[in-house]
Amino acid sequence: MLKEKPLILIANDDSIYSKGIKVLTEIMSEMGEVVVVAPDSHQSGMGHAITLGSPLRVTKTNDFGPNIASYKCSGTPADCVKFGKHYILKGRKIDLVVSGINHGSNASISVLYSGTMSAAIEAAMEGIPAIGFSLCDYGNDADFSHCHDFVIKIAQQVLEHGLPTGLTLNVNFPAKTAEGIKGIRVAKQANAVYRESFEQRKDPYGQPYYWMDGDLENIDLNNGTDLDFLAENFATIVPVKYDLTDYTALENMSHWDFN
């Protein structure tokens, strides 16, 4: 049974000024009471970083109109969720945390580098059902319109049924095409490798600096992965857990000899 007005906390990594979080906030406002806590600058690729050793600045904003409480935070996506839960919404039960909609894919191993997903995973670690949403389009003006109904469907499922402890959903949408999204597929995280290179340049003072560049190579083809289904124009959901223990290895390592 749904609460009359579920309490939904929204975060992201592209900053409070991105189009993706505006779209997500509009959609979530149809479903419940929304509070936004998002970074005040780009935090892409921040992984599960948190701010240690320096304090946070947090400021109330009006970016989402007078009816939606919103805050910009100097910290990381994970910091935003912590601050939202333990300070802004202290004492209240948060029914759902949603993160995104990210400008760019967080499928496959990108989940590990993703600030968007770290906000969702942080929520799971705090015992709150959470979903990270990403669109496979990096454009600042990306078209999110084809995602609307799917965001609603997935969020409704989670609000109605909850999620098992420790679980988070990593949802990716294909970029908008004439064909539209074919449907939803629950999939495993594709194994892939970033083929990376560093280019040395010289600054105006003759000192070297290095730009990283890389392409994701899927090494897990035709295996029911998120990358496979995204390539076929499906939206994908990877159920993600933060218990990193490899239980198969845990058994196999019993024969190791450390003496």
Next chain:
Amino acid sequence: MLKEKPLILIANDDSIYSKGIKVLTEIMSEMGEVVVVAPDSHQSGMGHAITLGSPLRVTKTNDFGPNIASYKCSGTPADCVKFGKHYILKGRKIDLVVSGINHGSNASISVLYSGTMSAAIEAAMEGIPAIGFSLCDYGNDADFSHCHDFVIKIAQQVLEHGLPTGLTLNVNFPAKTAEGIKGIRVAKQANAVYRESFEQRKDPYGQPYYWMDGDLENIDLNNGTDLDFLAENFATIVPVKYDLTDYTALENMSHWDFN
């Protein structure tokens, strides 16, 4: 069969100036050819962040004497491993990546926030056997002497037998006591929760800022976890994988109705 002189890349998150990486480099020099690529400043709590949108600075140093190639890097621990593999050691086969020894525990859910472990996990993602080492003592002058033999034993096992694809080891040592380390236990990542709070203070201009503080609460007692064994003075090894897919949930979610 061990190579005559395995090639070992060393990274960490406490910076190239920390005691822990000096200790680890000394130990690894007994075992092979060592190259150090480490952050030029503290990167604790950086999780699996990587540097996107700005370039890296990397400088050769002499911090480990004339016989050990070492580089300080303006990036994150994961950046250090990427730069070590794809630029400094480009074209050479790295036999082992070790990260640490961290000043402070990376047991339980701390693995997700850990820059030390992200360096090791990054190596695994690049197909290199890797180990993250941490000591449950945050002191800058922490005593690492009781870890020496265990670091050697574990690294030797990995050099001799390798690690399955996708696997990394998260090794934690108890702080030094008169009793010493009782032995090694392979364990699962304890489930735990950070009980966090934010304290508001005012800067000299009257503007608020917030300090995060938190205590780890173990909610997974007597379950064969790393926290259990560390409390009994064992060194612990958690086999860690970067495939975050929850395969149980993947099966269970087949009944979800998205239509």
